[in-house]
Amino acid sequence: MKLMRVTDPEKVLQIITAQFEPLEKAVICLEKAGGYCLAYEINAPENIPGFNRSTVDGYAVTAKETFGASEGIPAIFDNAGEVLMGQTAPSIKPGQCCLVHTGGMLPKEADAVIMIEDTEVTGTTVQSFNQVAPGENVIHRGEDLKQGDSALKQGHRLRAPEIGLLASLGITEIEVNRRPRVGFFSTGDELVNYNQPNLKPGQIRDSNAPALLHLARQAGSEAQYGGILPDQFAIFVEKSRAMLEEVDLLVFSGGSSVGTRDFTARTMQELGRPGLLVEGISIQPGKPTLLANCDGKPVLGLPGHPVSALNIFKIFGKAIIDRLSGHKEKLPLPTIKATLNRNIASRSGRTDYVRVKVENSEEGLKALPIFGRSGMLRTLAEADGLLVIPAEKEGLSAEETVEIIPWD
Numbered sequence: 001m002k003l004m005r006v007t008d009p010e011k012v013l014q015i016i017t018a019q020f021e022p023l024e025k026a027v028i029c030l031e032k033a034g035g036y037c038l039a040y041e042i043n044a045p046e047n048i049p050g051f052n053r054s055t056v057d058g059y060a061v062t063a064k065e066t067f068g069a070s071e072g073i074p075a076i077f078d079n080a081g082e083v084l085m086g087q088t089a090p091s092i093k094p095g096q097c098c099l100v101h102t103g104g105m106l107p108k109e110a111d112a113v114i115m116i117e118d119t120e121v122t123g124t125t126v127q128s129f130n131q132v133a134p135g136e137n138v139i140h141r142g143e144d145l146k147q148g149d150s151a152l153k154q155g156h157r158l159r160a161p162e163i164g165l166l167a168s169l170g171i172t173e174i175e176v177n178r179r180p181r182v183g184f185f186s187t188g189d190e191l192v193n194y195n196q197p198n199l200k201p202g203q204i205r206d207s208n209a210p211a212l213l214h215l216a217r218q219a220g221s222e223a224q225y226g227g228i229l230p231d232q233f234a235i236f237v238e239k240s241r242a243m244l245e246e247v248d249l250l251v252f253s254g255g256s257s258v259g260t261r262d263f264t265a266r267t268m269q270e271l272g273r274p275g276l277l278v279e280g281i282s283i284q285p286g287k288p289t290l291l292a293n294c295d296g297k298p299v300l301g302l303p304g305h306p307v308s309a310l311n312i313f314k315i316f317g318k319a320i321i322d323r324l325s326g327h328k329e330k331l332p333l334p335t336i337k338a339t340l341n342r343n344i345a346s347r348s349g350r351t352d353y354v355r356v357k358v359e360n361s362e363e364g365l366k367a368l369p370i371f372g373r374s375g376m377l378r379t380l381a382e383a384d385g386l387l388v389i390p391a392e393k394e395g396l397s398a399e400e401t402v403e404i405i406p407w408d
Contacts, residue, residue, distance in 0.1 A: 006280040006287060008391070009315070009351050015277055016319050019293045022155075022326035023178040023248060030166055033158045035220045036176035037326035042151045047142035048168055052106040056137045059097040059119060059126055060089070060110035066131040074120075074127040083107070097126050106138060113137035145169075155328025157220070177326030180221040182317075183247035184212055185240065187229045187254040187264065188304060208253040208302075208309050212317075215310065218408075219318040220325055221249070236263045237270050244271055244297060248324055251317065252290075254304030264301040268292035271299060282391060283351045286312040298324075307372075307380050311353050314386070314405070335403040336385070338365035344396045346389040355383035356404055367402055383407070 007015075025039040054060065061077060069075035077097035083089045089107040092098050097114070098107050106113070111134045118130040145151055151169060152162055158176075166174065186206045194205045209225050216223035226243045229236050229252075244250045250271075252264050269275045272294030281289045285308040290301030298320050302309040315333070338358050346352045355370040367387060372379035385404040389396060396402060 006282040007278050009281055009283050012278055012281055012291065012316060013319055015291070016298070016316070016323055019277060020296070020298050020320065020323050023180060023324050025175050026178050027173055027175050030163060030172050030174060033163060033166075033174055033176060034160070036158055036179060038152055038154055038156050038158065039175040039177050039326060041154045042166070042169075042171070042174070044145040044147055044149045044151045044169055045171075046169065047147050048145040049139055049141060049143070052110075052141050053139045054100045054102060054104050054106060054113045054137060055139055056113055056115050057101050058099075058113040058115045058137060059128070060092070060100045060106045060113050061097045061128070061132070062092075062094070062110060063112035063132050063134040063136065065095065066112070066114065066128055069128050069131045071129045074129050075131070077126045077128065079121070079124045079126050111135060111138070153328065155326050157325070157327065177324075180248040180321050180324040181246065182216045182221045182223045182249045182251060182321065183226055183243045184209060184216075184223065184251045184253060185226045185229050185243065187231070187236075187252055189231050191228045191254065193228070207306055208304070211306070211310055212251065212253060212302075212313055215313050215317065216251075216321065219321040221321045231263065233263050233266065237267050240267050241271060244294060244299070248297060249317075249320055250294075250297065250299045251313070252299075252301045253309050254302070264290055268294060268299050268301070271295070272297070281312075281316075282349065283312075283353065284347075285353065289316070291316070307355070310380060311386065314407075315353075333405045335405055336365065337401055338367040338404055339363065340367050340369075340387075340396055340398055340400045340402050342369065342398050344369055344387075344389065346393060346395045348394045349391050351391045352389040354387040354389060355379055356385060356387045357382060358384040358404060367404060 066075045078095055080092045080096040080098050081090050082099040083104045085101060085104055089105040092107045092109050100113060112132040114128045114132055118128060120127045151165060186209050190202055190204050191206045192203050194207060194210060196205055206228060213223045213225060229239060265276060274293055276292045278291035280287055286303055288303050289312050292299040300317060302312050344354060357368045357370055359366050359368060370379045370383050385406040387402055387404055
């Protein structure tokens, strides 16, 4: 049997970046742009905000006229009127102020706003019991973005804040990289569809497919399921080649046993060049992972054990989707910090992913390792996330602060 040549996890991520390119571009309306990546840099076509605005309800003034004001000696102003929302502010003269609401425009002569709670009004006379500095309680024209400034970089993934920013600039259509299409096959004669009500001896429901489809969609792709491939090489290749023509990333789940692993690796070589790139990753669980470049398209072979399959796709499947989506740089996975509640042993030279449960305590978040074999789904369902033990470490100590990759 051929020995497995394993690759360091960081090296695998570098291979993904070097081997695969972002997908073609498309123009879409801003309302549907959530989750896509910008295909070009956007520069602000105008100043944001377009005028000096108040950040509070209060009175617009010239700041120097408030200097020295206090409860005993208030600054006194004549109210010149009110700035109506959406209207141009009136001018004020020395000794005058103007009522302005949050977000309202400041008169051109004003450079600060006194908060309304620091004033007392009698008729048209306004007394200020507090002094303000120039620029206090004011957002200046162009303070958020000046015309010509870079608003968003190429490769930036659009979330609600970015969509709001683009809307404020009057941008209604944007060019993005197309969302990747991911196709999944499960492999193995022992598998049946997960909706099978009754199992025959030796059969296993395919639990990986719906879980992996969710992870793929969560990562920002369109995902489709091709069914279960039998352990017959000709059918394996035929169906894989047909699916690869329809998708941007092809994923096999379960091709890591001696027989099916060989089918998966041989199929990758048949589907295109340069073929197999990674024949194993120095990671636990998930060591027997395969990665190929088949005529420019990535093909990923996951282990069949559910824990291994989901761990690997969470890390490397998402990295491939990010790359195809047009992310300029590799995105770090979001993490939360917690204190480890016990010692964990690990083998040096191998990156370990440990399932953990996160609980609240009086001292803060605690990380509780969950141990079990990689085929045990219950342990994965109980876990809130994954704890990474780097290859250079021989374990972690109790009370050590660790970073957890949450499942959601």
